[in-house]
Amino acid sequence: MVRVRLLGLVPYALSATLISSLNMTALAAEESYDYFSANRQLIRNGVQSLLTCNGLFTSRRSLEQVFDQELAYLGEHVIGDASGGPYTIYPREQAVSVGGNEHGPAIISAFRKGIGCVVMAPDMSLEDIDDLPVLDMPYSKVDLRALDWPNGDAHASMPVPTTLNAEALDQASDWAFNRETDEQDTLSLLVIHQGKIIHERYADGIDQTTRTRTWSTAKSIAATLIGMQVDSGKMALDSPVAIDWSPALSGGEDPRNAITLRHLLNMSSGLYPIDSFNMEYATGSGLSYWAGASSVDGARNRGLVREPGSFWDYENYDTLLAVKAFKDTLPSHSAYREFPRKRLLDRIGMRNTLLSTDRFGDFILSSQVYTNARDLGRFGLLYLNNGVWEGERLISEAWIEFSRAPAPASASRGNDYGAQWWLVPDSRKEDVPADAYSTAGNRGQYVIIDPSHDLVIVRRGLDYGKQGFNRWDLLREVLKAFPE
Known part of the structure; x- marks a missing residue:
């Protein structure tokens, strides 16, 4: 000790x-x-x-x-x-x-x-x-180093195709790593084209096995799991979420019962704001992230201050409420805890990914996932391939389209948010493909999907300070390697 x-x-x-x-x-x-x-x-x-x-x-x-x-x-x-x-x-x-x-x-x-x-x-x-909770699920004994990409790590890379400019791709990589400020600290960069890795680079002290925190990139993973339950008919986008609100009200209908799963995933629940009003590290989800409080109880205990769907407000608790509704569709706590591994992670080779929970065993899927660049590359490929993995459909095309559709309440900010995924804002649609979309997490965690170029880009960082790394600028730089 x-x-x-x-x-x-x-x-x-x-x-x-x-x-x-x-x-x-x-x-x-x-x-x-x-x-x-x-x-x-x-x-x-x-x-x-x-x-x-x-x-x-x-x-x-x-x-x-x-x-x-x-x-x-x-x-x-x-x-x-x-x-x-x-x-x-x-x-x-x-x-x-x-x-x-x-x-x-x-x-x-x-x-x-x-x-x-x-x-x-x-x-x-x-x-x-x-x-404290554990997840004691054994992994397959298959050697991932011998299993072909993307399920494993063998034959994962290919040379830069002759149709692309390899020098321009290297310059884009240098752009990502050699920042003008020390506050932007790139750990890894992965560029996947036509299903293969054409560029992979790591900072000193990092390699392809190093897990780091996804922060809010976890929200896109949460939405994927929820989408699987919607696809199966066990959840519905436009039905009120069956949340046992706190405190329980008597003497009339609780107005929070008007909140739907769509509202939660679009960050427009109308519930009392916390995270986006400078209270994230004083109360609310901060207490469950960092101080041992329940991630469920705090999320249920907010009053309605706006009509659901009318105002966009980025709140961790909206994601956690959606995760709570997802949990309630499963028959047992063990089924809930095993669902991500059985239905998603193990099936697409994300065997270096840990989904963290609070001390009560509830997934904190608004932020607390630890993984590496290659696993996030696999996740991006699932979406690039419209929800199909090795010939098997895991997510419906309808769910992916919903994920990429602008949340109605985000119109005032440039239509830059879908359903737990970020979209190219109206102001950037002239210099990057309008159909691109991405995850985004604190300190620079991005999985960028560009369907029009058959492209996935993963950037992991440990940024701090102003955290000004711009994922759409990164996409712009990488696309300089592609023919016009």
Whole structure:
């Protein structure tokens, strides 16, 4: 066991979004007390705990790499460094505790088989780790190195076709890796054309097996699983989602019963906003992401403030409500926990992908998935091939069309959002293909699908600060290798 401490109080910590939120809070402090200050400190510790745990035990990176990259987006607010700080690493338990004493409540995160690290509540200890969920599903014993791409990794690559400009493709790769700011940190770039990898590049300390967090790219995976249930008739887009809202209301119909699955997937539920109004790291989904709260209970406990479908508002809780509705269509908790592996991941070769849960066993599919570039390339190929994998249809064309159709409420922002997928905004349809679409996750996680060029691009990053990496610019640069 390694145990180190750093004396002195360190300010609240988190991403550029949180820093902006904290600045706003500081301005408001002249007029009112920040009643969420304890939450912010709690969540700060949880962010560092969970990212460190996953960095060490899921990504298998060194502590120095974790501080240099995984924790870089915390900026000056990260507490401690690789030489020591108010944290404890427990190698035997595969756990990390951050905080304690003057640094606020200690938060423990622990690696769990088949899931990745799970964050625990502040009042939990190492003795509680064995009660956390696991996914004990064996993988096929087939050697992926000998199995042909895309199910395995053999024969995955081909030379750049003579119809493309190999030099221009290399220049696009350099554009992605050699950024003008250190805050844009590209880890990997994968370019797949005609089903084969024609370009694959990794930063120092990263290789094709390295798992990193998808952040909100996980939302597109969630939508795929939900789409499978819609295709089977077990869920319906335009029927009210059967959510047991909290608090339960008496004396009349709950207006939240008007919310449909379509509204949730289009980020237009009309429920009280949290994440997009500078409260993401003080309450709401932040407590389930980083502090051990239930990802379901908080999502159910929001009031309706707008007519469903009338206003676009990016909220993690909308995704988590859709995941809750998905869970409720399955006969048991074990069926729910095994569904992603059985129905999607194992069938398309995504065997390096872990879908994380909260401590109650509910998937946090708005953000917490750990995977590598090749697995995301496989995911992109499924969509590029209109839902067909090796001759078997896994997702209907109708679902893919819905995923790519602009959410009606996104019209005011340029029709740039579909159903848990991002679309080329109206302002970019002159310089990149209008039918392209992509996943998008914090810190630069993108899977870009360009049907008109038979192309999938995967970019993984650990960006921080302003996080200005633009996926449509990347597509533009890669397309310079293609004939006009």
